[in-house]
Amino acid sequence: MRFILSTLLAIVSLVASAQVSEPYRDASLGAHERAADLLTRLTLDEKISLMMDVSPAIERLGIPEYNWWNEALHGVGRAGLATVFPQSIGMAATFDNDAVLAAFNAVSDEARAKYNGFRREGRHGRYQGLTFWTPNVNIFRDPRWGRGQETYGEDPYLASVMGEAVVNGLQGPADSKYIKTIAGAKHYAVHSGPEWNRHSFDARDIDPRDLWETYLPAFKTLVDAGVGQVMCAYNRFEGEPCCSSKKLLIDILRNEWGYDKIIVTDCWAMNDFHNKRAHATHQSGVDASADAVLSGTDLECGSDFGNLREAIDRGLITEEAIDESVMRLLEARFSLGEMDDDASSPWASIPMSAVDSKANRALALDMARKSMTLLKNNGVLPLARNASVIVMGPNANDSVMQWGNYNGFPSHTVTVLEGVRDITGRDIPYLRGCDHVINNNFVSCFNLLSSDGKPGLTATYWNNKSRDGQSVAVERLTVPVNKSTGGATVFAPGVNLTGFSARYVGTFKPEESGRYTMQLRTDNGFRRLSVDGVTLVDNSTKGNRNTYTCTFNAEKGKSYDIELLYGAGDRTALLSFDIGMIKDYDTNAGDADVVIFVGGIAPSLEGEEMPVSVPGFRGGDRESIELPAMQRNLLKSLKAQGKKIVYVNCSGSAVALAPEDSICDAILQAWYPGQAGGTAVAEVLYGDYNPAGRLPVTFYRDDSQLPDFLDYSMDGRTYRYMKDKPLYAFGHGLSYTTFDYESASLDRKSAKCGDNVNLNIKLRNAGKRDGDEVVQVYIRKEGDFGGPVKTLRAFKRVTLPAGASRDIAFTLTPDAFKTYDQKSGRMAVTPGKYEILYGGSSDNLKSLHLTLK
The missing domain is CATH 2.60.120.260 (Galactose-binding domain-like)
Structure with a gap:
């Protein structure tokens, strides 16, 4: 009996020793070396199975089941309890990339904590992994696009800086053995609505200048930052679906930019390749899957890659091409530590108490405060604590509206009504007054x-x-x-x-x-x-x-x-x-002197490919940017009642507020402000917080200032190409104090094209309150016909005590002076005269001049 037992123990020991000797099981080796070894041990069918977002376990090799689909747009999404930060467009309004980085450090903590819990329970489903399909760095070129709320606005530089902060926060320190989570840049590329035809739309005849100066820069920045995934878009580009675009994926992303990580399809985008009601560019899923992989796509959210075996049998693709994709996928999984013991990863010790922690709730409030953008104030703000007020409007007591889309679920959401009652300590009266679009009391x-x-x-x-x-x-x-x-x-x-x-x-x-x-x-x-x-x-x-x-x-x-x-x-x-x-709504504001009207739209109206069926909305997009007539008429009625109106607009996009600008005493743009939004709004309205948010998008006067939604030309769009005067300009935002730009200087008047140039601005808080100013720097090349009127190249959010002055220093790298070069067909710094503009808003700037040789 002893002999049998010792023999069995010896066999077990030999098996264990053999397993450890297999390089892919050796945690001391690098992810690339381990992936290369494991790849050689997989069968073709096993390789193909790993190329779909629902990747099964391969037990004989110790590969666990994995689901690649997870969301973290402004907090861990769709996986139960999570801290919910302001929607992305609101985070862009902070003009504070350090704050965004801090927020996404917290998000990745919660992501790891949740993953650790799911893993201990043996759960590997959707929204339970470590690969996040965020950030969305598409350019918000048209305010009618329902998904624009997910972006960081209309400016390529702002989107680049904010997107990079998200990637760094999610992925963690670059020198860590294991990456914290994997971020994903989406949707590549030339993608910004409409939602209703995205499965058949072809973005063709795009001016090369628009492509390189507007649609691609943020993606290039994130590639340089080491983003672990790039998601290709649903639409076509110049005739080819984006997920098989040789120009976008091979020529630019792989070859020119040197991107060697994962390219993933948007979900069920492959079906559009052969769906007769969609792109219909391919005969079948077999042809589509082969073409997508040969074009650089590695991972499918969907099931069409299941046709790859037949594609190989028909000679449409080789196993070697499959290997390239699987290698990238395996390397990513090893880099996460997802196939190693928990003890190997420094992130495995993050406990569930990190989720919805006191510190993270404080961060959500900080971000909500910083996102508040005061558009107008005739002196009615800040309100006195004892002011006679009533709260009204369809968004005043709506917590779900504040979450935006792709959201998690907070433990508590402070609505604006609750925030006002908390800050005043009084039972402030409330009337809904109307719904968003159609009265449905x-x-x-x-x-x-x-x-x-x-x-x-x-x-x-x-x-x-x-x-x-x-x-x-x-x-x-x-x-x-x-x-x-x-x-x-x-x-x-x-x-x-x-x-x-x-x-x-x-x-x-x-x-x-x-x-x-x-x-x-x-x-x-x-x-x-x-x-x-x-x-x-x-x-x-x-x-x-x-x-x-x-x-x-x-x-x-x-x-x-x-x-x-x-x-x-x-x-x-x-x-x-x-x-x-x-029933009919009560619209009588009674004896109140001031109405805090919280209106706008909601994520239930604008969003991704939605079955919305109300006037003015189609598939999640807006057919008009005007404030819905239901609310506009009520505001007129309140004005006729002799009330002062403080209008709080909640939206993920620009709303045309020209009539409201004439009748409202103050306008605060609150976005979709997350779980702490009501507290932040109340603190601004009552003066406990001095607002400094800035518009990351142009607020147009009305629909007449908008080009055709389907036209992807940037001509006439955004502050960079707009010829008319908008209602509120990009970068606009008021404060309860004033700032003086006392002087500015460059360290030289001329420089070589490849030199850094130093800019120093002397800023003074000329008011009686401490506050933040967002110092913005724009550049335009003189004589650059057809180029942008100006383009943002640097910014800093600065805190100054009342009466204090400070020198604000910027280093303008050669990238700041790049424009589209017709000769090379790429972005380049070319000799000429440049105007450097600086100030607190894109429509209120002073200038300096520089010559590059």
């Missing part, structure tokens, strides 16, 4: 539902889609149904995340006769809603539409049986349901 009557003689609905769940057999959970719901499996949150204990169904039943007994409305929102799974056996919604409705409004007449005292059947779809399960009445 839905007053919930969910409390009038009962089941088995008890309040609420009875919910029964099955872990199958057909409600067969024994149920797995029963619960009573006494508040409106609002369920989602986002963040791996189950509908009820014991219910699976997928493949389940539910039945909700109750009796509705109205307290007044009238027309009642049921609001239902689901994913694209099965749904059927009936009243007294009459079906109002059923599964015959297909497609993207998933929001339903059903009405029925009901008499006081009678009872009506409500039944809602639901079966989860194949993605994140979602179900919300309520019953109530539509």
